[in-house]
Amino acid sequence: MRLLIVEDDVALADELTADLGRSGYAVDWLADGRDAQYQGASEPYDLIVLDLGLPGKPGLDVLREWRAGGLTTPVLILTARDHWAERIDGLKAGADDYLTKPFHPEELQLRIQSLLRRAHGLANQAHLEVGGLHLDESRQAVIRNGNDIILTAAEFSLLRYLMLHPQQIVSKLQLLEHLYDGETERDSNVIEVHVNHLRRKLGKAVIETRRGQGYKFHGVTAGSTS
C-alpha cells in the first residue's frame, strides 16, 4: 500500500513515516500544500493523510480540488483540537475520516487499516479475512485453520494488497507501483520471487497467475495445506 502524508510538522511527520514504514506501507511525505495538490493527483496512492493546517495552500482547498478533479483515493484529515469546525468542513469537502491532534500513532494505524478495508468494499470487518485466510496486522502473520504462518515484511505487504483486491486481477506493474515508493525498476522480478515464497508457505492455489495480465487471489479451498 502506498500512502502520502501531507504534514508540515517535521518531527511528527518523521515519526509517522517511520511507523507506517515499519508496518509495511510505502510512505511518501510532503510538507507543502501545492506540491501535495499535484503529487496526490498524479501518483497512485492508496490513501492520503492530510493535515489541514498547511503552508503553501490550505489543506481544505487541496482536498476540494482533488475531489473536483475526480480523485477517489481515501483521505484522512488531521485537525487541531481547537479548530473543531474544520472537521465538519473537511468531511463536507470529501474527507473519509478525521483524527484530532494530538493522537497516538497506533490510533492512526488502526484508522488507516479500517479505511483501507472500507475503501475496498470490505467494510465492517474488524480484521482482514478473505477466503479462509486471516491477516494479523500486529504480528505480520496469516492464520489458516487456526495455525499461524509467519511471513516476512515483503510477503506480508504483498499478501495484504492481494487480499484487499479479491477476485480482481492485479498486474505486476500495479504491485510494483503500490508496494514500492516511486522509483523502483519496472523490470525487476521481485514480485515473482515473493509470489513464489507465498505460494510455498500458503499453497500453490492461493495465487493464480493470468499470463500477460497479472495475479488473482483465491482463498484456500477446503483442506489444502501445502
Add this chain to the structure above:
Amino acid sequence: MRLLIVEDDVALADELTADLGRSGYAVDWLADGRDAQYQGASEPYDLIVLDLGLPGKPGLDVLREWRAGGLTTPVLILTARDHWAERIDGLKAGADDYLTKPFHPEELQLRIQSLLRRAHGLANQAHLEVGGLHLDESRQAVIRNGNDIILTAAEFSLLRYLMLHPQQIVSKLQLLEHLYDGETERDSNVIEVHVNHLRRKLGKAVIETRRGQGYKFHGVTAGSTS
C-alpha cells in the same frame, strides 16, 4: 483498436503506451505536432489522444486542420490544469472529450472505453454489452448468463472489435489493420485462428462468416452453450 498518442512528455507517453498496449490496444506514439498532423489523417486510427502543449505545431491547430479535412476519428485532448481556457477551445475545435493533467492512467482508460462505445453508437452504456455477451474490460473476460469465460489478450481484442461493430460485416483486412499496428502480413491467417478459438469458447453461432466479405457478430441466442 488502433490508437494514436500525441504527447511530448516522453515519460508519460511511455507509460501510457505500455498501459494501453497491455489492455489490448495497438498504440502508436508521436511527439511532434507536424508528424501527428500527417499520420493522424492517413492511418486508420480508432481514437487519438492529443496533448495540446506540443512542439512542432500547436495541438489546437492540428486538431482544427484534421476536422477541416473531414477527419471524424474521436479525439481526446489533454490539457494542463492551469490553462483551463484550452479545454473550451479544444472542444470548440472538435475534441470529443478532455482530461486535465495530472491524471491517473486508469482514468484515461475509462475515458477511452467510453469514447469508443460512444463513437460506435452504443452511448450511455456503462459497459459494452451486446447480444447477451458482456465484456469485462478490467479482467479481459466475457460474461454469458452470469458465468465468466476467460479470454487471452488476442481473443479479447478481436471480440471487442466485433462487439463494437455489431450487425456489420467486418473484413479480415479491416481486422488486421485495426488490431495490429502498421506492418503485419496481409496474407496471414491469424484472424482465422483466433476466430476459431473464440467460436470454441463462445459457441459457433456467435461469429458468422460471410464468405469473401468478412465476419459478422451475433449475440448468443437463447440457450446455446458450446
Add this chain to the structure above:
DNA sequence: CCGCAAAATTAAGTTTGAATTAAGTTCTTC
C-alpha cells in the same frame, strides 16, 4: 562501530503458454 544472520533484491537459467506460422482439410460457389 563491527560483524553476523535474515531478508530483500538481483541475476541467470528453465519452463510454460500465448501468438503466429504453416500445412493439410473441408466447405462453397460457379
Add this chain to the structure above:
DNA sequence: GAAGAACTTAATTCAAACTTAATTTTGCGG
C-alpha cells in the same frame, strides 16, 4: 468437380513467468 476461401490442427517461436542461487541490504547483538 475444380478452385479458392475458410477452417482446423499441429509445429514453431518467443516472451512471460517460474525457480534457484548469488549478491546486496538491513537490523541487531556484541
